[in-house]
Amino acid sequence: MTTDTEEPSLTIDELAARAGVTVRTVRFYGTKGLLPPPVIGPRRVGHYGREHLARLALIEELQHQGMTLAAIERYLQQLPPDLTAHDLAIHRAVVASWAPDVVETVTRAELERRAGRALGDEDVERLAAMGVVAAADDVYRIDSGLLRLGVQLLDVPLSQEAILAARTALIEHSRAAAHELSQLLRGEVAERDAGAVRSLSAHMQPIVVQALLTTFQRSLREELREWLDDRPADGMSEAGGSA
Template sequence: MTTDAAEPTLTIDELAARTGVTVRTVRFYGSKGLLPPPVIGPRRVGRYGPGHVARLALIEELRQQGMTLAAIERYLGRLPAGIGADDLAIHRAVVASWAPEAVETVTREELDRRAGRPLGEEDVERLAAMNVVGPADDGTFRVDAGLLRLGVQLLDVPLSQESILAARKVLVEHSRAAAHELSRLFRGAVAERADEDVRSLSAHMQPLVVQALLTTFQRSLREELGEWLTGSRTD
């Protein structure tokens, strides 16, 4: 059963399409206990919610990093009970941060498959504006595999393209500033240390810092949105 407040509304076919996997894959993960069972609704139809979508995306990210099913099972087993979709998304972002940038060339049909749904021309143009996809030769597309799922999710956000691009600019600028300051701090901390300490810090810094930044940002954003919504209701 999903642990999120949103009502589970997706059928198994819709869940598979949303996450870009096959129905067979969804059932396989469910049979292995990697994916919680659906909520059984009217006519005994299983329904899936945001928690299922987020967990399936995390599983696929772990699989793409080369983890075995046993390793994925151990990873998921260490997650807190009742973890929600937002926190699962943070875990997936941390896992994705380990991978190098991956730009692939795909056909139009493959782009739709990976997006988990048919993309209209306007959708493709918006993804191109976000630097998620770009035209290649012979009608194919260059796709940033690490950003595609996020870009597709942004297509459904009720914001204008200009607002999304402005938000991206803010995130990039502040992320670079934070990365610069953290790197300067860490370099100073190990300046007089042995080479093995420097290598150890380099190996562990990225996933740890990414998780810290994501968690801190999520909490700060939740507070800001809470204050904004409270102020709007008061007004």
């Protein structure tokens, strides 16, 4: 596992397998400028990092939205060149929010291909508890918009109860925010025709989602900073306990 600051560690074959595409596709994207070049290591072997994997996931999401390769190329050209894997994941989340909820029925093999990894029975049970997967008769109904997030949560060192509680809190607060924003927009378009309402909604949705992501990230950083500042230093807590 790597972080955004660590050296790339994936070969082109490993990158293609993790992203669920072919090596030929990775090379093609590279020639089109959709992927930055790999870092050349010993024996002139190219190595790829998390940014490449995140960019492939973003390209896949843009394709799901029906964008042509030329449109995807223009979209990516507008992004800052130094985006981290985390930044690209945020862009993908914003793009995914444009689409309606999509529930698909797939086989176990296709589920694992979409997940980008092998899934044990316990993994599938956790995904089902999160509402991402529903299994019946060797077929799986998946929420495509939540699958990648659910798979990432499999590696988070939190209990299932904590993850479900966090999911409930996010849903409740998101619905409350959506309701308030909806009321504001309704006030703005009350006298307009239906076409104007749809146009405004389509224009505002990605902006609102990006704003929510940004404000949530900042709020979470502030909460964590306050929590860490309030914790006593290791030495001080021990000294206080022995006094």
